[in-house]
Amino acid sequence: MKDKEFDEFEKLDIKDLIADFPLKKRDEARLMVIHKDTARIEHRIFSDLIEYLTQGDCIVINETKVVKSKMFFYDSDGKKRDMLMLSKLDEKGKRWMVLTKKLNNKKKYRLEDDVFISSIEKNNDGSYLIEFSRELDDNYISKHGTVPLPEYIIKKRKEKSKDEVLQDDEDDYQTVYAKENGSVAAPTAGFHFTKELLEKIQKKGINIAKIILHIGWGTFKMVRDDPENFVMPPEHCIVSKEVRDIINLTKRNGKKIFVVGTSSMRTLEKMKDENGFVKSGEAESDIFIKPGYKFSIADAFITNLHVPHSPPLYMTTAFCGTELLLKAYKEAVDRKYRFYSYGDACLIL
Secondary structure, eight states: OOOGGGHHHHTSOOGGGBOSSOOSSGGGSEEEEEOTTTOOEEEEEGGGGGGGOOTTOEEEEEOEEEOOOEEEEEETTOOEEEEEEEEEOSSSSSEEEEEOSOOOTTSOEEEGGGEEEEEEEEOTTSOEEEEESSOOOHHHHHHHOBOOOOHHHHHHHHHTTOOSSOTTHHHHTSOTTOOEEEESSOOGGGGGOOHHHHHHHHHTTOEEEEEEEOOOGGGGOOOOSOGGGOOOOOEEEEEOHHHHHHHHHHHHTTOOEEEESHHHHHHHHHTBOTTSOBOOEEEEEOOOOOTTOOOSSOSEEEEEOOOTTOHHHHHHHHHHOHHHHHHHHHHHHHTTOOBSTTSOEEEEO
16 A cells, blocks of 8 residues: 555655755755754754764765766667666676666667667566677776766756756765765765865764665665565675774764665664674665664664655655654755755754
């Protein structure tokens, strides 16, 4: 059964509030602070985050880096289309799992440098298994791929007669601490950190724990039917022994753990043990977190203002409470916050 409470988020009038570009100074984004215990809502700017941190606390961030995974191709009629390169299925890169609109085995499809699609197989989840006429290695992807901006950003730019992808997007659609290639979408809650803000946080005695989760297409796979039946595509995550020790020591010392973004949260919840502490290692995180879920690690959650019916919104309502989060979103609309990936942030305490 579809969760009707989530329809209320869809009714919010945010069309003119969807951000199609980031602020030049990342930490000047607005920060809506939501206090779960009192239902109080504050309106600050992101650089004020440091005021909510105390010595010995820990911030968990995701060091994944977005790859230029959006690839253009042409059908037999010459129409330009695009696909999202989700994952390489063989070592050399001849077979890929991709996401695109309907493909037809009877048609011919061509990519740049005279690469052709030689076979097509549709998966049950809507993705495609594609075999190309030759290998698409890292050099080819880097040369011909583009930044995989969300469709709502592209749509908003088209409405304003702007270019779909701007040169600045290659830097803007990354966190300042992005390190390990592997994501097809950015951990956008981390966009608001600057190197200067991170330095101030560390100087205050707050530890920064760096995990990795390579974000896949599940982050924008909409929950259209019964959430009990929703399947979250797995995403590879890594927690080092050093990070495990930092987080667990923070918990043992009674200090707070601030989790930055839904990808960091999915990693910690996947890598927890039966006692509520974090394990080190690698895993495939396929957790779909929805209202009723019991969190084990996070004391505070930093996240953006999310798309209705998306897994990130379900997770945020699970952490905050649906009624309180909807109240906060209504205030954000009234105060003209900027929504989605390039928009403003929330801190849920």
